[in-house]
Amino acid sequence: MGSFNHEAAACDPVRKVISLTEDEPDGCFYRFRPNNWGDLGAGGLLEVLVAGE
Numbered sequence: 001m002g003s004f005n006h007e008a009a010a011c012d013p014v015r016k017v018i019s020l021t022e023d024e025p026d027g028c029f030y031r032f033r034p035n036n037w038g039d040l041g042a043g044g045l046l047e048v049l050v051a052g053e
Contacts, residue, residue: 013037 007023016037020030034044 029049036042
């Protein structure tokens with residue numbers, strides 16, 4: 001689910017996504033969509049929130 005210092009995670013089994021935060025002062029907010037819900041080691045898509053400037 002990404003190579004960063006994970007701070008918190010929240011699982012949404014209905015949408016089958018995991019929201020993650022990063023434990024850094026300039027950390028980001030991430031969404032992980034696993035290829036196989038229930039098997040996080042099977043890989044998936046990691047997305048990062050990009051806010052407008």
